[in-house]
Amino acid sequence: MRKVHEQLIDTINIDKVTASGWEKESKDKAQELVTTFADWIAAHKDEITALQIFYGQPYRRRELTYKMIRELADVIIADKPFLAPLSVWHAYEVLEGANGQPKNELTALVSLIRKVAGIDAALIPYDKTVDKNFQDWVFRKQAGPLKFTEEQMKWLRMLKDHIAASVSVAIDDLDYTPFVEDGGRGKMWQLFGNDMESIINELNEALAA
Known part of the structure; x- marks a missing residue:
């Protein structure tokens, strides 16, 4: 009986260690994704009109259009498919949470860029x-x-x-x-x-x- 009890305790401890390892690995991968996304945005902020607007004067954000954001999303996904906006959003959720869910991929991208550009301190659904x-x-x-x-x-x-x-x-x-x-x-x-x-x-x- 004691042996069975010890085995049970060992199993519980192993599960805890394994879960802890999975959690760390998940956070490490999420951090890598978030960092890669931020680096990509920084590297292209002077080349793409939508990013120029986000990093420009606040009044310029009225110039943003659905077409601009759609084109930006297409460029990102074509260059780095793993940086799809909803994937990056999920990575942020793993790391620091998000106050709700985005309405769609493009508004997720808007929120992500606002976060990376320092417009918003936290990740907030655009709506x-x-x-x-x-x-x-x-x-x-x-x-x-x-x-x-x-x-x-x-x-x-x-x-x-x-x-x-x-x-x-x-x-x-x-x-x-x-x-x-x-x-x-x-x-x-x-x-x-x-x-x-x-x-x-x-x-x-x-x-x-």
């Missing part, structure tokens, strides 16, 4: 960054006499959600889902008038801050 910036923007806009109507707020939230999923929004996007179902650019003009374009520009800048 959460956009949500926070949207709240701040609405608060600032309504600090004076301006008060958005319920219908205007509905449209502003649609614009915000589009930016959260696609990095930016353009007037042409108003001709497509989900905007067109609510009247498209004609409806937004009706709601915001001559301020329509400036509202879109402001949101692109403020929400990417």
